Amino acid sequence: MKYRxxxxxxxxxxxxxxxxxxxxxxxxxxxxxxxxAAVVFMIGALKGANMVVGxxxxxxxxxxxxxxxxxxxxxxxxxxxxPNEKGEPALHLHGVLGRGRDSLxxxxxxxxEVYLVVEMVxxxxxxxxxxxxxxxxxxxQVLDFQ
Numbered sequence: 001m002k003y004r005x006x007x008x009x010x011x012x013x014x015x016x017x018x019x020x021x022x023x024x025x026x027x028x029x030x031x032x033x034x035x036x037a038a039v040v041f042m043i044g045a046l047k048g049a050n051m052v053v054g055x056x057x058x059x060x061x062x063x064x065x066x067x068x069x070x071x072x073x074x075x076x077x078x079x080x081x082x083p084n085e086k087g088e089p090a091l092h093l094h095g096v097l098g099r100g101r102d103s104l105x106x107x108x109x110x111x112x113e114v115y116l117v118v119e120m121v122x123x124x125x126x127x128x129x130x131x132x133x134x135x136x137x138x139x140x141q142v143l144d145f146q
Contacts, residue, residue: 005128006037008123010033010124012035012122012123014122016117023112026040026091026120036083036124036130037081037124037126041122042076043119045072046075046097053065053105060138062140071099072099073104077094077096080092080143082130082131082143084141130143130144131143
């Protein structure tokens, strides 16, 4: 295990509106506020999204299983935001998305269109040196430290 201690910085409350791209709005906020590292909590609804719902098999590197939905689902989500190797905000966002008795759980990756509203609390993490780096064995961008 690798870890660092840090402190909480600013706290942002945000409302992402109907039709917005959730992932884009979070990364745009991070750029605008020069937010380097953060944890993101959210509730609301998405019209649709593309997401990874697990590995096809328990292999390293994993082959992702992709799923899409476009039927409108409630979301409870949590993510982390760290700069990638180019210094750009790199968001890793997981969510539980449900409609009726049907639910999906996984990593939201693309086409995250908000339905009605998503409310977020974003807490800045300071002094950790957190970055997202490519782990060549896993073929994933993972948390690391400068």
